[in-house]
Amino acid sequence: MKNEKRSPSPSSFHPLPPSPTKLLPSPLRLLRLVPFLLLFASGVALGFALFFYLYQYPLQPTPAYTISSPLLSPTRTPQQPIPPPPPAPLLFPISNGTALRTFLNLPDVSRYMDDRELLRMASAAPRTLEKTSPNVPKVAFMFLVRGGVPLAPLWDEFFHGYQGKYSVYVHSSPGFELTAPSTSAFHGRNIPSKAVRWGQFSMVEAERRLLANALLDGSNSRFVLLSESCIPIFNFTTVYDYLTGSEKSFIGSSDVPGPAGRGRYNPRMRPEVTIDRWRKGAQWFGMDRGLAVDVVSDKKYARLFRRLCKGSCYPDEHYLPTLVSTKFWWRNSNRSLTLVDWSRGGPHPARFVGSNVTMDFLRRLRSGRKCEYNGKTARICFLFARKFAPNTLERLLKFAPKVMQFN
Ligand SMILES: *[C@@H]1O[C@H](CO)[C@@H](O)[C@H](O)[C@H]1NC(C)=O
Ligand SMILES: *[C@@H]1O[C@H](CO)[C@@H](O)[C@H](O)[C@H]1NC(C)=O
Ligand SMILES: *[C@@H]1O[C@H](CO)[C@@H](O)[C@H](O)[C@H]1NC(C)=O
Ligand SMILES: *[C@@H]1O[C@H](CO)[C@@H](O)[C@H](O)[C@H]1NC(C)=O
Numbered sequence: 001m002k003n004e005k006r007s008p009s010p011s012s013f014h015p016l017p018p019s020p021t022k023l024l025p026s027p028l029r030l031l032r033l034v035p036f037l038l039l040f041a042s043g044v045a046l047g048f049a050l051f052f053y054l055y056q057y058p059l060q061p062t063p064a065y066t067i068s069s070p071l072l073s074p075t076r077t078p079q080q081p082i083p084p085p086p087p088a089p090l091l092f093p094i095s096n097g098t099a100l101r102t103f104l105n106l107p108d109v110s111r112y113m114d115d116r117e118l119l120r121m122a123s124a125a126p127r128t129l130e131k132t133s134p135n136v137p138k139v140a141f142m143f144l145v146r147g148g149v150p151l152a153p154l155w156d157e158f159f160h161g162y163q164g165k166y167s168v169y170v171h172s173s174p175g176f177e178l179t180a181p182s183t184s185a186f187h188g189r190n191i192p193s194k195a196v197r198w199g200q201f202s203m204v205e206a207e208r209r210l211l212a213n214a215l216l217d218g219s220n221s222r223f224v225l226l227s228e229s230c231i232p233i234f235n236f237t238t239v240y241d242y243l244t245g246s247e248k249s250f251i252g253s254s255d256v257p258g259p260a261g262r263g264r265y266n267p268r269m270r271p272e273v274t275i276d277r278w279r280k281g282a283q284w285f286g287m288d289r290g291l292a293v294d295v296v297s298d299k300k301y302a303r304l305f306r307r308l309c310k311g312s313c314y315p316d317e318h319y320l321p322t323l324v325s326t327k328f329w330w331r332n333s334n335r336s337l338t339l340v341d342w343s344r345g346g347p348h349p350a351r352f353v354g355s356n357v358t359m360d361f362l363r364r365l366r367s368g369r370k371c372e373y374n375g376k377t378a379r380i381c382f383l384f385a386r387k388f389a390p391n392t393l394e395r396l397l398k399f400a401p402k403v404m405q406f407n
Contacts, residue, residue, distance in 0.1 A: 115194075115205070115209065118209065118212045118213070119208065119212050119296050119297075121212070121216065122211070122212035122213075122215040122216060122293070122296045123293060123296050123297035125215040125216065125218065125293060126218060126289075127289060127290040127293050128289060128290065129218065129219060129221055129289070130218065135164075135218075135219035136164060136165055136219070137165075137219065137220075137221035137222070137244055138164070138165055138166055138167050138217070138219045138220045138221060139165065139166050139167075139220070139221070139222045139223075139224060139239070139240055139243055139244065140166075140167050140168075140169060140214035140217070140220040140222065140223045140224065141155075141166055141167070141168050141169070141224055141226060142168075142169045142170075142171070142207075142210040142211070142214055142223060142224060142225050142226065143168070143169065143170045143171065143226050143227070143228065144171050144196075144203075144206055144207060144210060144225060144226070144227060145170060145171065145172050145227060145228040146172070146173055146196075146228065147172060147173060147176055147228070148172070148176070148178055148228070149170060149178070149186055149228050150228060150390035150393060151228065151229070151230075151231060151388060151390070151392070151393055151396070152180060152184060152185075152186050153393060153397060154231060154232075154393060154396050154397055154400060155168075155185065155186070155232070156183075156184050156185055156186070157397065157400070157401055157406055158232045158235070158236055158404075158406060159185045159236065160406070160407055161236075161407040162236045162237075162240070162407075165236075165240060166185070166236075166240075167189075167214065167217055167220060168185045168186055168189045169189055169191050169210050169213055169214050170186060170189050170190050170191065171190075171191055171193045171196075171206050171209060171210050172190060172193055173193065173195065173196070174193050174194055174195055176190075176193075177190065178190045191209065191210065191213045192209075193206065193209070194206070194209070199311075199312075199314045199315075199316070200310070200315065201305060201306045201309065201310075201315045201319075203283070203315065203316040204302070204305065204315050204316055204319045204320075207225060207283065207316070207320075208295065208296055208302075210225065211223055211292050211295060211296050212296045214292070215289070215292055215293060215296060220289065221244060221288065221289050222243040222244055222286065222287070222288055222289070223285075223286070223287050223288075223289070223292050224243065224285070224286045224337070224384075225283065225284050225285050225286075226284065226338075226384060227284065227386060227387070229351070229386045229387035229388050229389070230284070230338060230384045230385070230386045230387075230388070231384065231385055231386070231388050231392075231396060231400070232383065232384055232404070233339070233362070233365045233366050233382060233383065233384060233385050233404060234366065234380065234383055234404055235404050235405050235406050235407065236406070236407070238380070238383075239383045242373075242380060242383060243286055243383070245374070246286075246288075246333075246373065246374060247374050247375075248331055248332055248333040248374075249285070249286060249287035249288050249291050249324070249331055249332050249333065250285060250286035250287070250332075250333055250335060250336060250337045251281060251285045251286075251287065251320050251321060251324050251332050251333075251334070251336070252281030252282045252284075252285070252321065252334065252335055252336035253279045253280070253281045253320075253321035253324065253325050253332060253334040254279060254280060254281060254321075254334065255276075255278070255279060255280075256280045260280075261278075261280045262275060262278055264278075264280075264309075264312065264313045264314065264318065265278045266308045266309060266313065268308050269304055269308050269309075272300060272301070272304055273301070273304065273322060273326070277322060277325065277326045278318065278322055279318065279321035279322045279325045280317055280318055280321055281317060281320070281321040281334075281336060282317065282336045282338065282340065283316040283317060283320070284336055284337070284338040284384070284386070285320060285336065285337075286336075286337045286383075288331075290331075291324070291328060291331055291332075294327070294328060295320070295323070295324075298323060301319065301322070301323045302319070305318070305319045333372070333373075335371065335381070336382075337381075337382055337383045337384055338382065338383075338384045338385065338386060339365060339382035339384065339385040339386075340385070340386055340387065349386070349387060350387070351387045351388075351389055352387065352388050352389065352392055353389045353391055353392060354389070354391040354392050354394065354395055356392070357388075357392050357395040357396055357399060358395075358399070359399050359402070359403055362399055362400060362403040362404070363403055365382075365385050366380075366403070366404070367379075369381040369382070
């Protein structure tokens with residue numbers, strides 16, 4: 001083969017020696033400079049404009065695959081509240097979100113709305129899937145996390161092969177850019193977030209933000225709230241069928257006497273919320289589309305809890321159970337789908353570490369239970385379990401697909 005290196009002939013790079021006349025300033029020469037001066041001036045102007053734009057909307061640095069270990073940070077340390085970003089204007093007048101997003105080929109995660117706008121749009125979303133919709137109903141897996149999702153590789157195994165039947169939403173701390181490989185179900189699934197402080201109403205707001213985002217995708221039919229320490233304990237088909245086949249939603253709700261239950265009730269909530277309506281339950285829920293619309297539409301209870309459920313009241317454990325048990329009680333099974341181990345007592349459930357994860361341990365999570373499902377007795381009562389430390393990932397990846405019969 002011929003050597004076809006296209007090096008330009010050396011002569012073409014030879015600067016011509018400047019002719020002496022060109023160095024002399026002449027009126028003609030100055031006139032020739034005018035276009036360059038104009039170009040320079042517009043360049044400066046553009047530079048300033050870009051500077052101020054970037055100053056207002058800085059570009060996010062994108063780290064490589066980020067796996068943080070938020071569990072290692074003490075759970076009770078309240079984060080510094082970060083002032084919310086100025087509400088970004090809607091870039092487009094969205095009348096039909098689905099059509100626009102399809103047209104622009106955007107992920108169905110809202111990027112351009114503030115909370116009020118978002119909740120307003122989501123409350124107007126259809127309560128049921130369109131009968132004519134060609135889409136299969138999807139389950140929205142909504143992750144409320146502090147940083148990343150360290151167990152994402154396990155979830156990716158779980159989701160593998162079921163594209164089109166699920167969607168993933170992640171609410172992290174503001175400024176935390178979740179990055180995942182493009183093959184991951186978590187890729188690009190961060191929703192715009194605000195700071196969440198443990199035990200405060202901002203936690204409920206984050207849940208409603210997740211629900212609202214997920215409602216904007218008209219094919220999401222069930223909505224599950226998970227944390228970074230949650231794992232699935234059955235395979236996708238079992239989880240999907242259980243959720244989509246259920247007549248009721250799964251919001252843990254019980255009337256608990258004592259200081260950790262009724263003791264948190266604030267009598268100033270009367271008459272809207274009375275003590276006998278006060279309920280408690282873990283925040284990790286599963287709900288259907290109609291109830292999700294009702295929850296994002298609620299203003300009365302949200303206002304009441306934001307104002308009167310503070311300090312050791314823990315709105316994330318009472319807002320949803322109380323709201324649903326009061327207004328939509330017939331649509332709830334009153335139990336959560338997420339298994340936790342409270343057997344050790346104390347304010348936090350047991351946290352499992354790498355060495356805890358064995359085939360036997362995983363089998364035990366799945367068996368030996370009875371509960372009501374669609375009016376009958378079922379053996380599957382929980383679909384998820386927590387709390388799993390990031391260092392459980394390796395052993396989970398090894399055992400879980402076998403025990404749980406992943407695809
Ligand atoms: C929104 O757009 C989709 C896809 O173009 C269409 O099927 C649907 O009927 C539209 N919905 C409304 C409410 O206009
Ligand atoms: C759930 O709790 C509500 C209110 O406490 C009650 O009315 C309803 O019957 C309960 N549902 C089930 C399935 O136990
Ligand atoms: C998990 O492992 C830790 C440390 O090895 C141990 O102390 C704990 O009892 C184990 N928990 C369970 C539920 O087996
Ligand atoms: C999922 O797990 C169930 C048992 O829980 C099993 O019967 C089923 O065959 C599994 N499905 C797939 C696709 O592997």
